[in-house]
Amino acid sequence: xxIKINQWLLxxxxxxxxxxxxxxxxxxxxxxxxxTTPSIQTELAAKYNYLPKLNGKAIVVMTVNASPxxxxxxxxxxxxxxxxxxxxxxxGVYDGLAFHRVVREPQPFVVQGGxxxxxxxxxxxxxxxxxxxxxxxxxxERYIPLxxxxxxxxxxxxxxxxxxxxxxxxxxxxxxRGAVAMARxxxxxxxxSQFYFALTDLPFLNGSYAVFGYVTQGxxxxxxxxxxxxxxxxxxxxxxxxxxxxxxx
Numbered sequence: 001x002x003i004k005i006n007q008w009l010l011x012x013x014x015x016x017x018x019x020x021x022x023x024x025x026x027x028x029x030x031x032x033x034x035x036t037t038p039s040i041q042t043e044l045a046a047k048y049n050y051l052p053k054l055n056g057k058a059i060v061v062m063t064v065n066a067s068p069x070x071x072x073x074x075x076x077x078x079x080x081x082x083x084x085x086x087x088x089x090x091x092g093v094y095d096g097l098a099f100h101r102v103v104r105e106p107q108p109f110v111v112q113g114g115x116x117x118x119x120x121x122x123x124x125x126x127x128x129x130x131x132x133x134x135x136x137x138x139x140x141e142r143y144i145p146l147x148x149x150x151x152x153x154x155x156x157x158x159x160x161x162x163x164x165x166x167x168x169x170x171x172x173x174x175x176x177r178g179a180v181a182m183a184r185x186x187x188x189x190x191x192x193s194q195f196y197f198a199l200t201d202l203p204f205l206n207g208s209y210a211v212f213g214y215v216t217q218g219x220x221x222x223x224x225x226x227x228x229x230x231x232x233x234x235x236x237x238x239x240x241x242x243x244x245x246x247x248x249x
Contacts, residue, residue, distance in 0.1 A: 058240030162207025
């Protein structure tokens with residue numbers, strides 16, 4: 001699950017093609033914002049009932065290089081994506097994992113980590129980018145649907161990019177500097193545990209990748225200084241854990 005830049009030119013003529021490889025995907029139903037009626041919302045909630053959901057906001061503090069990064073996680077506009085992240089934090093999945101991809105040249109792009117394979121120190125960093133979270137309850141990879149809410153919509157679009165859904169609006173949670181979003185492979189419903197920090201505004205990713213929160217403290221001092229191989233010493237939910245809903249049976 002690794003973001004690869006095929007082209008990255010200077011502003012005013014940016015032509016960027018992203019391919020994030022290495023994961024298979026689950027099949028989930030498509031739903032556009034224009035058809036998000038209460039009945040469809042209920043059906044959708046039932047369809048994704050097995051996934052954690054964050055019904056509100058939460059604060060996660062991630063420690064890297066002995067310094068805290070504070071992330072506000074938005075379960076109001078991305079309940080499944082945010083719920084998945086907070087659940088993995090609460091389970092300790094991110095503790096000890098490495099950042100395996102850092103792109104700052106020729107322009108700032110992303111810092112990416114969260115591959116569970118990186119907990120094994122014997123795996124070379126350049127072999128990372130394809131790992132997913134294995135749910136111990138099922139012994140299978142947990143994947144989540146692409147979930148992006150357009151502005152003025154009553155709910156998110158699921159399983160489709162805005163381009164494929166014919167949506168011209170901007171997302172409620174855009175790729176501005178400090179955005180935290182899920183990395184995925186080419187199929188839209190293939191995000192699992194890998195995430196990235198946006199090092200600058202990345203408007204060409206809007207509507208294609210799911211932002212679920214923003215760095216509120218530690219961006220310049222810590223995130224901007226992360227290098228390949230740096231590890232997440234710990235990640236803790238310090239506020240809003242009561243908003244997390246997890247089905248245990």
